[in-house]
Amino acid sequence: MEVIQSNNLGEKISDWYTKNGRQNLPWRYDISPYRVWISEIMLQQTQVNTAIAYFERFMAKYPDLQTIENATEDDIFNMWSGLGYYRRASYIFQAKELIHAKFKGEMPDNYDDLISLPGVGKSTAGAILSIAFNKPYPILDANVKKVISRIFFKKNFEEKIFWNLSEDLLDKKNIFNFQQGVMDLGSQLCLPKNPKCDLCPVSSNCQSNLKSEFPLLSKKSIKRKKEFLEFQLIQKNQKYFMTKENKLGYWANLWMPPVSTANHQKAEIIHKLSHRELNINFRNSNKKPKNIEGKWFHKKELALIAIPKPIFNRLLIDG
Numbered sequence: 001m002e003v004i005q006s007n008n009l010g011e012k013i014s015d016w017y018t019k020n021g022r023q024n025l026p027w028r029y030d031i032s033p034y035r036v037w038i039s040e041i042m043l044q045q046t047q048v049n050t051a052i053a054y055f056e057r058f059m060a061k062y063p064d065l066q067t068i069e070n071a072t073e074d075d076i077f078n079m080w081s082g083l084g085y086y087r088r089a090s091y092i093f094q095a096k097e098l099i100h101a102k103f104k105g106e107m108p109d110n111y112d113d114l115i116s117l118p119g120v121g122k123s124t125a126g127a128i129l130s131i132a133f134n135k136p137y138p139i140l141d142a143n144v145k146k147v148i149s150r151i152f153f154k155k156n157f158e159e160k161i162f163w164n165l166s167e168d169l170l171d172k173k174n175i176f177n178f179q180q181g182v183m184d185l186g187s188q189l190c191l192p193k194n195p196k197c198d199l200c201p202v203s204s205n206c207q208s209n210l211k212s213e214f215p216l217l218s219k220k221s222i223k224r225k226k227e228f229l230e231f232q233l234i235q236k237n238q239k240y241f242m243t244k245e246n247k248l249g250y251w252a253n254l255w256m257p258p259v260s261t262a263n264h265q266k267a268e269i270i271h272k273l274s275h276r277e278l279n280i281n282f283r284n285s286n287k288k289p290k291n292i293e294g295k296w297f298h299k300k301e302l303a304l305i306a307i308p309k310p311i312f313n314r315l316l317i318d319g
Ligand code: SF4
Pocket: 147, 150, 151, 189, 190, 191, 195, 196, 197, 200, 201, 202, 203, 204, 206, 207, 208, 209, 214
């Protein structure tokens, strides 16, 4: 096993954060387990700059577990509108239901209960435990992985080794500043190309810097299944007919125009999901299908309901 030499790397990172970190990010003050949880879920697939406005809007409406208790899945989808990856919003809904049913409306403060919540993986549980409860649990998000691969010159990701290194690196005397610091270091200094090593607090211990070679962990190549979809755009007086009925097996509970699988060569939009490549076309129509339940929405209302991102973008152009 890798042994971290006692160069106080963790402490150097916490100190650096105290002086240089982005302490004004909204999820880094008024800390509560709930705020950390929501921010971690939002940041899973969303850039920090985009997440800020969504996080503030979410907190203005649902500042804590009590205010979100009676929210429906649709209410939470609405807060997510335009952010994409709606499964995250669905997980928040399911998890808050569980927290109220099983944990007396309090965010669990132990690993086993946290990991039992939908959408909470090992790294999110680690973030909640360390940042909100000050417990020495490691995090392993994309930024932390990158910093670890650079400091220890690891060209390939090996899960167990990286978790051990993240745990060993952790500054147990200053858990909060360390965790925020290592994430900031990954996003602000340890850039994929041209990392800013001259500003980095661990440059004298970083093996990549010493070798002047900066590995990048390769992303797993995913084989995506091709699917062909055709949406029927039904418009009348600036209103769209939208439905929640679809047999796609994904995008459950989201509003969209009636959709069918199709067979076409060209696609107006290609949209990638984690395991699918969607080849999407649209067809204008002025007739609402008889056998589909739905609602008419004025184009101004579209931003207020949850619609899959590529469809939402297309409707905006159309409107
Ligand atoms: S010294 Fe450079 S490569 Fe190493 S962790 Fe710091 S920024 Fe990244």
